[in-house]
Amino acid sequence: MKREDVRNYNGEDGKxxxxxxxxxxxxxTESRLWKKGKHMGRHKAGEDMTSFISMAPxxxxxxxxxxxxxxxxxxxxxxxKNEKLRAFYRKYHPHPIFIxxxxxxxxxxxxxxxxxxxxxxxxxxxxxxxGLIAGTLSVYPAILSGLLSWYINYEKTLTVxxxxxxxxxxxxxxxxTIISVLRIFxxxxxxxxxxxxxxxxxxxxxxxxxxxIAYNGGRITWPD
Amino acid sequence: MARLDENxxxxxxxxxxxxxxxxxLLRIPKEVEAMHFYKKAAEKSTTKEAxxxxxxxxxxxxxxxxxxxxxxxxxxxxxxxxxxxxx
Ligand code: HEM
Numbered sequence: 001m002k003r004e005d006v007r008n009y010n011g012e013d014g015k016x017x018x019x020x021x022x023x024x025x026x027x028x029t030e031s032r033l034w035k036k037g038k039h040m041g042r043h044k045a046g047e048d049m050t051s052f053i054s055m056a057p058x059x060x061x062x063x064x065x066x067x068x069x070x071x072x073x074x075x076x077x078x079x080x081k082n083e084k085l086r087a088f089y090r091k092y093h094p095h096p097i098f099i100x101x102x103x104x105x106x107x108x109x110x111x112x113x114x115x116x117x118x119x120x121x122x123x124x125x126x127x128x129x130x131g132l133i134a135g136t137l138s139v140y141p142a143i144l145s146g147l148l149s150w151y152i153n154y155e156k157t158l159t160v161x162x163x164x165x166x167x168x169x170x171x172x173x174x175x176x177t178i179i180s181v182l183r184i185f186x187x188x189x190x191x192x193x194x195x196x197x198x199x200x201x202x203x204x205x206x207x208x209x210x211x212x213i214a215y216n217g218g219r220i221t222w223p224d
Numbered sequence: 225m226a227r228l229d230e231n232x233x234x235x236x237x238x239x240x241x242x243x244x245x246x247x248x249l250l251r252i253p254k255e256v257e258a259m260h261f262y263k264k265a266a267e268k269s270t271t272k273e274a275x276x277x278x279x280x281x282x283x284x285x286x287x288x289x290x291x292x293x294x295x296x297x298x299x300x301x302x303x304x305x306x307x308x309x310x311x
Contacts, residue, residue: 042294051290054283086256153253157296159246223250 001025002073003048010046011037017045020072021053021060027067085152094145095217101138103214105131106176106206113203129183132203136176143169146217164216172209175202234310241303248296252289259285 006025011017016029017037028034028045037045043052053060109131116124146165150156179202182195190196259282266278 051286054280054287055291086253090257090260154249157245157249157300159242159249161246161250220250223247 001070006072007046010044011035018069019043019045020048020050021063022050023072024063025069025072026063027069031066082152089149089152095142095149098138098141098145099214099217102135102142102172102210105138106135106210109135110204110207113200117200128203132176132180132183135206136180139169139172139176143173161216161219165213168209168213168216172206172213175209176206179203179206231310234306238303238306238310241299241306245296245299245303248292248299252292252296255285255289255292259289 003020006018006020009016009018011029011034015037016027017031017034018025019028019034020026028039033039034045039045043049109128112124112128112131115121116128146169150162154162179199182190182199182202186193186195190199262278262282262285266275266282269275269278
């Protein structure tokens with residue numbers, strides 16, 4: 001039998017109740033502890049019980065008392081595939097690596113911009129410009145690796161924290177891209193037009209936006 | 225009015241379930257990590273007793289993970305049903 005075949009034997013509507021344990025299929029229809037395919041109000045027939053055994057008040061020897069049906073046909077479990085992806089992610093943990101770039105570079109750039117405003121020294125403005133370009137580009141790997149982890153480790157479950165991260169990441173992309181485009185295409189003309197204010201505000205705005213995303217990231221790693 | 229109250233309490237319920245989903249969700253990778261750690265520790269153990277202890281701890285973490293996934297699934301299901309009722 002294959003895993004999907006076993007799923008049909010859920011003990012409901014008079015159907016037999018089968019369970020999987022450690023690659024073998026067992027028939028628990030006759031067991032009074034599996035009435036209508038339900039066990040202790042939390043396990044359902046048709047499913048794989050292997051991982052749950054350590055939570056049970058009994059060990060696997062209880063299976064000696066029920067009818068063995070057959071071995072499970074080889075299948076690559078979705079769960080196994082996910083486990084491989086998770087192992088890959090754990091090994092390389094790209095998100096906590098990539099986030100350092102936008103966080104470091106945009107903070108640095110904003111600080112340079114502040115020094116330029118305070119001192120009028122053009123070198124500071126140039127530094128903030130380069131910081132902006134590098135910082136903006138580095139936002140993408142940070143976001144993509146975050147999405148990857150969300151996909152692999154959290155099955156794309158949308159909770160408040162992830163909503164915050166997604167919305168504000170989108171905002172960060174929009175702001176940093178707009179001000180980069182302004183600075184690249186207008187050059188020094190930017191500082192003679194009213195767009196100057198947009199540029200300054202946009203640049204400084206990246207900091208709280210990014211910090212809020214990072215704060216929500218920390219809430220994932222260190223839940224309260 | 226009764227309908228409004230009902231919807232309001234349902235909205236509170238939705239919020240409570242959503243919070244619970246987040247709590248359970250964020251815990252799952254921690255269990256996976258713990259299981260990984262105990263498995264590694266078992267591999268590196270120098271005595272049979274230590275190895276058995278670590279393997280049994282790894283099994284327990286696997287159980288926690290499976291249990292949390294089951295709870296998460298149920299919560300998502302419940303949320304879907306309530307939201308379906310609301311609209
Ligand atoms: C520029 C954008 C982003 C920044 C600066 C950022 C920053 C952070 C920070 C500081 C952490 C905590 C890291 C640690 O534990 O040391 C974190 C964790 C995390 N973030 Fe982000 N994040 C960004 C975008 C995203 C996006 C778009 C997602 C996906 C929805 C995401 C998903 C995650 C996840 C799942 C974690 C937990 C740690 C992990 O699985 O690697 N992040 N993030």
